[in-house]
Amino acid sequence: xxxxxxxxxxxxxxxxxFVLNFGGLLTWVERKQSALMQDRIGANRASIFGIRLIGLxxxxxxxxxxxxxxxxxxxxxxxxxxxxxxxxxxxxxxxxFAVIPFGDVLIIGGKEINLQLAPLNIGVLYLFAVAGMAxxxxxxxxxxxxxxxxxxGGLRASAQMISYEVALGVTIIGSLMIYQTVExxxxxxxxxxxxxxxLPKWGVLMQPVGFILFLTVGIAQSKRVPxxxxxxxxxxxxxxxxxxxxxxxxxxxxxxxxxxxxxxxTVTLFLGGWQVPYLMADGFHFPWGATWQLENWAVAxxxxxxxxxxxxxxxxxxxxxxxxLPRFRxxxxxxxxxxxxxxISLVNILITGLIITLLK
Numbered sequence: 001x002x003x004x005x006x007x008x009x010x011x012x013x014x015x016x017x018f019v020l021n022f023g024g025l026l027t028w029v030e031r032k033q034s035a036l037m038q039d040r041i042g043a044n045r046a047s048i049f050g051i052r053l054i055g056l057x058x059x060x061x062x063x064x065x066x067x068x069x070x071x072x073x074x075x076x077x078x079x080x081x082x083x084x085x086x087x088x089x090x091x092x093x094x095x096x097f098a099v100i101p102f103g104d105v106l107i108i109g110g111k112e113i114n115l116q117l118a119p120l121n122i123g124v125l126y127l128f129a130v131a132g133m134a135x136x137x138x139x140x141x142x143x144x145x146x147x148x149x150x151x152x153g154g155l156r157a158s159a160q161m162i163s164y165e166v167a168l169g170v171t172i173i174g175s176l177m178i179y180q181t182v183e184x185x186x187x188x189x190x191x192x193x194x195x196x197x198x199l200p201k202w203g204v205l206m207q208p209v210g211f212i213l214f215l216t217v218g219i220a221q222s223k224r225v226p227x228x229x230x231x232x233x234x235x236x237x238x239x240x241x242x243x244x245x246x247x248x249x250x251x252x253x254x255x256x257x258x259x260x261x262x263x264x265x266t267v268t269l270f271l272g273g274w275q276v277p278y279l280m281a282d283g284f285h286f287p288w289g290a291t292w293q294l295e296n297w298a299v300a301x302x303x304x305x306x307x308x309x310x311x312x313x314x315x316x317x318x319x320x321x322x323x324x325l326p327r328f329r330x331x332x333x334x335x336x337x338x339x340x341x342x343x344i345s346l347v348n349i350l351i352t353g354l355i356i357t358l359l360k
Contacts, residue, residue, distance in 0.1 A: 003113065011117045015097050018308075023256040024059045026315065031058070033316075034323050066249030074242050078144035085141025086243065086250035092134040093257040099123040100264050101185045103274045103303040104281070107296045115274070115300065116185055123184035124176065127265060128169055131221060134258070135161040138230070141251070142239035153239035156330060157223060157230035163337040164220045170345040171213040174352035175269055178206050188273030192280075198287040200277045203270035209348045211270045213341055218262035219318060220333065224255065226325040229333055263314035264307075271310050274303035 028043065032055060035042025046057040073082055103115030120126055135158050142154025179187045193201040204211045220227040231238035240251040267273055278284050279302060283294035294302075328336070 007113055008117070011113075011115075015100075015102075015117050016094070018102070019094060019097055019257055019260055020253075022260045022311070022315070023253055024063065026256040026259060026319070027062055027252075028056055028059050029315070030319055030322070031055075033319050037323050063249075066246050069245035071243075071245035071247050074146060076146040077242065078146070081140050081144035082242075083247075085137050085144060086240075086247045086254070087137070088140060089134065089137030089254040090250050090257070092130055092137065093254045093261065096127055096130040096261050097264065099126050099184055100268060101188055101273060102307045103300050104185075104189070105296075106300040114185070115304070119183075119185060121183045123187075124172070124182040128165075131168065132161075132165055137254070138239050138251075141243065141247075145239075145242040147242050149237060150239050150241040153230045153232065153237070153241070156232070157239055160220065160223070160227065160230060160333060160337075163334060164217050164341075167217045167337055167341045167345060168214070168221060170342060170349070171210050171217055172269060173345075174210045174348050175203050175207045177349070177352050177356060178203075184268055184273075188268060188275060191272040192275050194278075194287070200272060200275070202272040202275070207270070207348075207352070209344070210352075211266075213345055213348070214269070215262075215266055215314075217337075217341060218266060219321065220337065222255065222258040222262050222318075224259060224318065225322045226328045227333055228327055229330045232327075259315060259318055260311065263311045263318065266314055267307065267310040272306075273310075274307040276302050276306045279303070 032042045034040075042055060043058045044052050044055040046052070046055065046061040048057055051057075073079065098118040099116065099120050101114075101116040101119075106113045106115055138157045139154045142150045142157070145151070176182060179190050181187060181190070187203075191200070191202050195201050195205065199205065223230050231240075240248055243251060278286050279299065281296075281299060283299065284290075284292040286292075
Protein backbone atom coordinates (compact mmCIF):
# COMPACT_ATOMS: atom_id res chain seq x y z
CA UNK A 1 0.00 0.00 0.00
CA UNK A 2 1.88 3.03 -1.33
CA UNK A 3 0.79 6.36 0.15
CA UNK A 4 1.35 9.86 -1.16
CA UNK A 5 3.77 12.28 0.44
CA UNK A 6 0.87 14.42 1.67
CA UNK A 7 -0.66 11.55 3.65
CA UNK A 8 2.73 10.61 5.10
CA UNK A 9 3.31 14.22 6.21
CA UNK A 10 -0.14 14.36 7.81
CA UNK A 11 0.56 11.17 9.75
CA UNK A 12 3.97 12.53 10.77
CA UNK A 13 2.34 15.73 12.03
CA UNK A 14 -0.26 13.73 13.98
CA UNK A 15 2.37 11.53 15.63
CA UNK A 16 4.58 14.49 16.57
CA UNK A 17 1.63 16.46 17.96
CA PHE A 18 0.46 13.40 19.89
CA VAL A 19 3.88 12.73 21.43
CA LEU A 20 5.06 16.29 22.07
CA ASN A 21 1.72 17.37 23.53
CA PHE A 22 1.71 14.39 25.87
CA GLY A 23 5.35 15.07 26.76
CA GLY A 24 4.61 18.70 27.59
CA LEU A 25 1.40 17.83 29.43
CA LEU A 26 3.29 15.37 31.63
CA THR A 27 5.27 18.24 33.16
CA TRP A 28 1.93 19.53 34.47
CA VAL A 29 0.61 16.07 35.38
CA GLU A 30 3.73 15.28 37.39
CA ARG A 31 3.36 18.40 39.53
CA LYS A 32 -0.40 18.15 39.91
CA GLN A 33 -0.34 14.46 40.78
CA SER A 34 2.37 14.97 43.39
CA ALA A 35 0.36 17.85 44.84
CA LEU A 36 -2.78 15.69 45.00
CA MET A 37 -0.92 12.87 46.75
CA GLN A 38 0.68 15.33 49.20
CA ASP A 39 -2.52 17.31 49.88
CA ARG A 40 -1.28 20.45 48.12
CA ILE A 41 -2.74 22.67 45.38
CA GLY A 42 0.17 22.36 42.98
CA ALA A 43 1.23 24.64 40.14
CA ASN A 44 -1.58 27.13 39.47
CA ARG A 45 -0.08 30.62 39.27
CA ALA A 46 0.49 30.98 35.52
CA SER A 47 -2.48 32.62 33.80
CA ILE A 48 -3.59 34.35 30.61
CA PHE A 49 -5.89 37.34 31.16
CA GLY A 50 -6.49 36.06 34.68
CA ILE A 51 -7.57 32.60 33.49
CA ARG A 52 -5.50 29.89 35.21
CA LEU A 53 -7.14 26.77 33.74
CA ILE A 54 -6.07 24.59 36.72
CA GLY A 55 -2.42 25.35 36.03
CA LEU A 56 -2.26 24.11 32.42
CA UNK A 57 -0.62 27.36 31.31
CA UNK A 58 2.46 26.33 33.27
CA UNK A 59 3.42 24.10 30.34
CA UNK A 60 3.51 27.18 28.10
CA UNK A 61 5.40 29.15 30.75
CA UNK A 62 7.98 26.36 31.03
CA UNK A 63 8.50 26.31 27.26
CA UNK A 64 8.91 30.10 27.07
CA UNK A 65 11.32 30.03 30.00
CA UNK A 66 13.49 27.34 28.39
CA UNK A 67 13.55 29.11 25.02
CA UNK A 68 14.50 32.48 26.47
CA UNK A 69 17.11 31.36 29.01
CA UNK A 70 20.73 31.72 28.03
CA UNK A 71 22.55 28.43 27.48
CA UNK A 72 25.91 28.46 29.27
CA UNK A 73 28.73 26.22 28.16
CA UNK A 74 31.69 25.33 30.40
CA UNK A 75 35.00 26.70 29.17
CA UNK A 76 36.59 23.24 28.99
CA UNK A 77 33.59 21.57 27.32
CA UNK A 78 33.74 19.94 23.88
CA UNK A 79 31.69 22.55 22.03
CA UNK A 80 30.24 20.42 19.22
CA UNK A 81 29.40 17.32 21.27
CA UNK A 82 28.08 19.43 24.15
CA UNK A 83 25.70 21.15 21.73
CA UNK A 84 24.37 18.09 19.90
CA UNK A 85 24.02 15.81 22.95
CA UNK A 86 20.47 16.92 23.90
CA UNK A 87 19.39 16.85 20.24
CA UNK A 88 20.53 13.24 19.84
CA UNK A 89 18.55 12.24 22.93
CA UNK A 90 15.35 13.88 21.68
CA UNK A 91 15.79 12.47 18.16
CA UNK A 92 16.06 8.84 19.24
CA UNK A 93 13.23 9.30 21.74
CA UNK A 94 10.93 10.48 18.93
CA UNK A 95 11.83 8.21 15.99
CA UNK A 96 10.63 5.11 17.83
CA PHE A 97 7.04 6.28 17.40
CA ALA A 98 7.34 5.81 13.63
CA VAL A 99 6.39 2.13 13.92
CA ILE A 100 3.72 2.41 16.64
CA PRO A 101 0.25 1.77 15.09
CA PHE A 102 -2.47 4.06 16.48
CA GLY A 103 -5.27 2.56 14.40
CA ASP A 104 -6.00 -0.02 11.71
CA VAL A 105 -7.07 1.29 8.30
CA LEU A 106 -8.93 4.51 7.47
CA ILE A 107 -10.72 4.59 4.11
CA ILE A 108 -11.10 8.02 2.49
CA GLY A 109 -12.45 8.28 -1.03
CA GLY A 110 -11.90 4.58 -1.61
CA LYS A 111 -8.24 4.88 -0.62
CA GLU A 112 -6.91 2.87 2.31
CA ILE A 113 -4.68 4.74 4.77
CA ASN A 114 -2.69 2.66 7.24
CA LEU A 115 -2.78 4.43 10.62
CA GLN A 116 0.90 3.82 11.22
CA LEU A 117 3.66 6.18 10.13
CA ALA A 118 6.16 3.53 8.99
CA PRO A 119 4.64 0.04 8.53
CA LEU A 120 7.94 -1.83 8.87
CA ASN A 121 7.89 -5.62 9.00
CA ILE A 122 10.70 -5.47 11.59
CA GLY A 123 8.89 -3.17 14.00
CA VAL A 124 10.03 -4.79 17.25
CA LEU A 125 13.65 -5.04 16.07
CA TYR A 126 13.52 -1.39 15.01
CA LEU A 127 12.39 -0.40 18.51
CA PHE A 128 15.29 -2.32 20.06
CA ALA A 129 17.75 -0.57 17.75
CA VAL A 130 16.35 2.85 18.63
CA ALA A 131 16.34 2.05 22.35
CA GLY A 132 19.98 0.99 22.14
CA MET A 133 20.99 4.27 20.50
CA ALA A 134 19.07 6.53 22.88
CA UNK A 135 21.77 6.53 25.56
CA UNK A 136 24.37 8.03 23.23
CA UNK A 137 22.97 11.54 23.65
CA UNK A 138 23.22 11.17 27.42
CA UNK A 139 26.78 9.82 27.38
CA UNK A 140 28.00 12.38 24.83
CA UNK A 141 26.49 15.28 26.75
CA UNK A 142 27.94 14.03 30.03
CA UNK A 143 31.44 13.43 28.64
CA UNK A 144 31.51 16.68 26.67
CA UNK A 145 30.67 18.65 29.84
CA UNK A 146 34.11 17.81 31.28
CA UNK A 147 32.52 17.53 34.70
CA UNK A 148 33.24 14.50 36.86
CA UNK A 149 29.76 14.34 38.37
CA UNK A 150 28.09 14.66 34.96
CA UNK A 151 30.37 11.93 33.61
CA UNK A 152 29.45 9.68 36.53
CA GLY A 153 25.79 10.16 35.66
CA GLY A 154 26.52 9.30 32.03
CA LEU A 155 28.37 6.14 33.04
CA ARG A 156 25.48 5.11 35.27
CA ALA A 157 23.06 5.68 32.39
CA SER A 158 25.12 3.59 29.95
CA ALA A 159 25.56 0.73 32.44
CA GLN A 160 21.86 0.76 33.27
CA MET A 161 20.90 0.84 29.59
CA ILE A 162 23.19 -2.08 28.69
CA SER A 163 21.93 -4.13 31.63
CA TYR A 164 18.25 -3.57 30.97
CA GLU A 165 18.50 -3.66 27.16
CA VAL A 166 19.27 -7.37 27.46
CA ALA A 167 16.30 -7.91 29.77
CA LEU A 168 14.07 -5.77 27.52
CA GLY A 169 14.59 -8.15 24.62
CA VAL A 170 14.28 -11.32 26.64
CA THR A 171 11.04 -10.27 28.39
CA ILE A 172 9.04 -10.12 25.15
CA ILE A 173 10.42 -13.25 23.47
CA GLY A 174 7.62 -15.27 25.08
CA SER A 175 5.04 -12.92 23.54
CA LEU A 176 6.71 -13.05 20.12
CA MET A 177 6.64 -16.85 20.27
CA ILE A 178 2.85 -16.59 20.60
CA TYR A 179 2.34 -13.81 18.04
CA GLN A 180 4.69 -15.44 15.47
CA THR A 181 5.60 -12.01 14.05
CA VAL A 182 7.65 -8.90 14.88
CA GLU A 183 5.43 -6.53 12.87
CA UNK A 184 3.60 -4.34 15.36
CA UNK A 185 0.44 -3.85 13.29
CA UNK A 186 0.06 -7.62 12.92
CA UNK A 187 0.70 -8.08 16.65
CA UNK A 188 -2.19 -5.73 17.42
CA UNK A 189 -4.47 -7.46 14.90
CA UNK A 190 -3.65 -10.83 16.50
CA UNK A 191 -4.95 -9.49 19.81
CA UNK A 192 -8.31 -8.73 18.20
CA UNK A 193 -9.55 -12.27 18.82
CA UNK A 194 -11.24 -13.64 21.92
CA UNK A 195 -10.71 -16.46 24.40
CA UNK A 196 -13.73 -18.72 25.00
CA UNK A 197 -15.76 -16.42 22.77
CA UNK A 198 -15.92 -13.43 25.13
CA LEU A 199 -12.55 -12.57 26.75
CA PRO A 200 -10.28 -10.25 24.67
CA LYS A 201 -7.14 -12.14 23.63
CA TRP A 202 -4.74 -9.42 24.76
CA GLY A 203 -1.08 -10.05 25.44
CA VAL A 204 -1.42 -9.35 29.16
CA LEU A 205 -3.64 -12.44 29.48
CA MET A 206 -1.39 -14.60 27.31
CA GLN A 207 1.84 -13.44 28.98
CA PRO A 208 1.09 -11.97 32.44
CA VAL A 209 4.63 -12.55 33.74
CA GLY A 210 6.16 -11.09 30.58
CA PHE A 211 3.91 -8.04 30.93
CA ILE A 212 5.02 -7.28 34.50
CA LEU A 213 8.69 -7.82 33.64
CA PHE A 214 8.50 -5.70 30.48
CA LEU A 215 6.81 -2.80 32.25
CA THR A 216 9.45 -2.89 35.00
CA VAL A 217 12.29 -2.93 32.48
CA GLY A 218 10.63 -0.17 30.47
CA ILE A 219 10.47 2.13 33.48
CA ALA A 220 14.14 1.37 34.15
CA GLN A 221 15.00 2.23 30.54
CA SER A 222 13.33 5.63 30.89
CA LYS A 223 15.60 6.47 33.86
CA ARG A 224 12.65 7.59 35.96
CA VAL A 225 12.08 7.05 39.69
CA PRO A 226 12.72 4.53 41.19
CA UNK A 227 15.39 3.85 38.54
CA UNK A 228 16.79 7.39 38.32
CA UNK A 229 20.34 6.59 39.47
CA UNK A 230 21.83 8.41 36.41
CA UNK A 231 20.25 11.63 37.68
CA UNK A 232 20.73 11.06 41.40
CA UNK A 233 19.59 14.55 42.40
CA UNK A 234 20.70 14.15 46.01
CA UNK A 235 24.18 12.91 45.02
CA UNK A 236 25.54 13.84 41.58
CA UNK A 237 22.71 16.00 40.15
CA UNK A 238 22.95 14.05 36.89
CA UNK A 239 24.42 13.90 33.40
CA UNK A 240 22.81 17.26 32.54
CA UNK A 241 24.59 19.06 35.40
CA UNK A 242 26.25 21.68 33.15
CA UNK A 243 23.23 22.31 30.93
CA UNK A 244 20.85 25.25 31.11
CA UNK A 245 18.19 26.77 28.88
CA UNK A 246 17.06 24.64 25.95
CA UNK A 247 19.80 22.05 26.45
CA UNK A 248 18.42 21.22 29.88
CA UNK A 249 14.87 21.48 28.55
CA UNK A 250 15.55 18.97 25.78
CA UNK A 251 16.94 16.43 28.24
CA UNK A 252 13.85 16.86 30.40
CA UNK A 253 11.59 16.54 27.35
CA UNK A 254 13.42 13.33 26.42
CA UNK A 255 12.57 11.80 29.80
CA UNK A 256 8.88 12.54 29.36
CA UNK A 257 8.82 11.40 25.71
CA UNK A 258 10.46 8.12 26.75
CA UNK A 259 7.71 7.73 29.35
CA UNK A 260 5.12 8.08 26.57
CA UNK A 261 7.10 5.63 24.42
CA UNK A 262 7.19 2.95 27.13
CA UNK A 263 3.44 3.37 27.63
CA UNK A 264 2.76 3.12 23.88
CA UNK A 265 4.92 0.00 23.44
CA THR A 266 3.34 -1.68 26.47
CA VAL A 267 -0.14 -0.96 25.13
CA THR A 268 0.81 -2.25 21.67
CA LEU A 269 2.36 -5.50 22.87
CA PHE A 270 0.17 -6.37 25.84
CA LEU A 271 -3.05 -4.31 25.94
CA GLY A 272 -4.33 -4.84 22.41
CA GLY A 273 -3.00 -1.56 21.01
CA TRP A 274 -5.85 0.19 19.22
CA GLN A 275 -8.19 -2.78 19.68
CA VAL A 276 -11.61 -2.18 21.26
CA PRO A 277 -13.28 -5.34 22.65
CA TYR A 278 -15.73 -6.83 20.10
CA LEU A 279 -15.08 -4.02 17.57
CA MET A 280 -14.46 -5.30 14.04
CA ALA A 281 -13.86 -3.43 10.79
CA ASP A 282 -17.62 -2.98 10.21
CA GLY A 283 -18.71 -2.31 13.81
CA PHE A 284 -19.38 -4.16 17.06
CA HIS A 285 -20.02 -7.92 17.15
CA PHE A 286 -20.99 -8.84 20.71
CA PRO A 287 -20.59 -12.37 22.17
CA TRP A 288 -24.37 -12.79 22.64
CA GLY A 289 -24.94 -12.31 18.90
CA ALA A 290 -25.94 -8.64 18.75
CA THR A 291 -24.26 -6.35 16.22
CA TRP A 292 -23.89 -2.60 15.79
CA GLN A 293 -22.85 -1.45 12.35
CA LEU A 294 -20.53 1.57 12.17
CA GLU A 295 -18.96 3.61 9.40
CA ASN A 296 -15.24 3.19 8.78
CA TRP A 297 -14.43 6.67 10.10
CA ALA A 298 -16.27 5.92 13.37
CA VAL A 299 -14.37 2.64 13.78
CA ALA A 300 -11.05 4.43 13.17
CA UNK A 301 -11.98 7.15 15.66
CA UNK A 302 -12.82 4.57 18.33
CA UNK A 303 -9.53 2.77 17.68
CA UNK A 304 -7.44 5.94 18.02
CA UNK A 305 -9.40 6.90 21.14
CA UNK A 306 -8.88 3.43 22.64
CA UNK A 307 -5.14 3.59 22.02
CA UNK A 308 -4.94 7.08 23.54
CA UNK A 309 -6.88 6.13 26.68
CA UNK A 310 -4.72 3.06 27.25
CA UNK A 311 -1.55 5.14 26.88
CA UNK A 312 -2.95 7.69 29.33
CA UNK A 313 -3.59 4.92 31.87
CA UNK A 314 0.03 3.78 31.76
CA UNK A 315 1.26 7.37 31.97
CA UNK A 316 -0.81 7.76 35.13
CA UNK A 317 0.55 4.46 36.46
CA UNK A 318 4.16 5.52 35.87
CA UNK A 319 3.56 8.87 37.53
CA UNK A 320 1.99 7.11 40.52
CA UNK A 321 5.03 4.85 40.81
CA UNK A 322 7.27 7.90 40.50
CA UNK A 323 5.65 9.56 43.52
CA UNK A 324 5.24 6.36 45.57
CA LEU A 325 8.53 4.48 45.54
CA PRO A 326 11.91 5.81 46.73
CA ARG A 327 14.93 5.61 44.48
CA PHE A 328 16.76 2.30 44.36
CA ARG A 329 20.46 2.27 45.08
CA UNK A 330 22.67 1.72 42.05
CA UNK A 331 23.66 -1.77 43.20
CA UNK A 332 20.01 -2.65 43.79
CA UNK A 333 19.15 -1.62 40.23
CA UNK A 334 21.90 -3.81 38.79
CA UNK A 335 20.99 -6.74 41.04
CA UNK A 336 17.32 -6.51 40.08
CA UNK A 337 18.13 -6.59 36.38
CA UNK A 338 20.74 -9.35 36.31
CA UNK A 339 19.78 -11.61 39.24
CA UNK A 340 15.99 -11.47 39.10
CA UNK A 341 14.42 -10.06 35.92
CA UNK A 342 16.72 -11.80 33.43
CA UNK A 343 16.50 -15.31 35.01
CA ILE A 344 12.71 -15.05 35.45
CA SER A 345 12.42 -13.96 31.80
CA LEU A 346 14.41 -16.99 30.66
CA VAL A 347 12.20 -19.31 32.73
CA ASN A 348 9.14 -17.60 31.21
CA ILE A 349 10.47 -18.33 27.71
CA LEU A 350 11.01 -22.00 28.61
CA ILE A 351 7.52 -22.40 30.07
CA THR A 352 5.94 -20.60 27.10
CA GLY A 353 7.76 -22.88 24.67
CA LEU A 354 6.62 -25.97 26.57
CA ILE A 355 2.99 -24.83 26.60
CA ILE A 356 3.04 -24.00 22.88
CA THR A 357 4.55 -27.41 22.12
CA LEU A 358 1.98 -29.26 24.25
CA LEU A 359 -0.95 -27.39 22.68
CA LYS A 360 0.08 -28.24 19.13
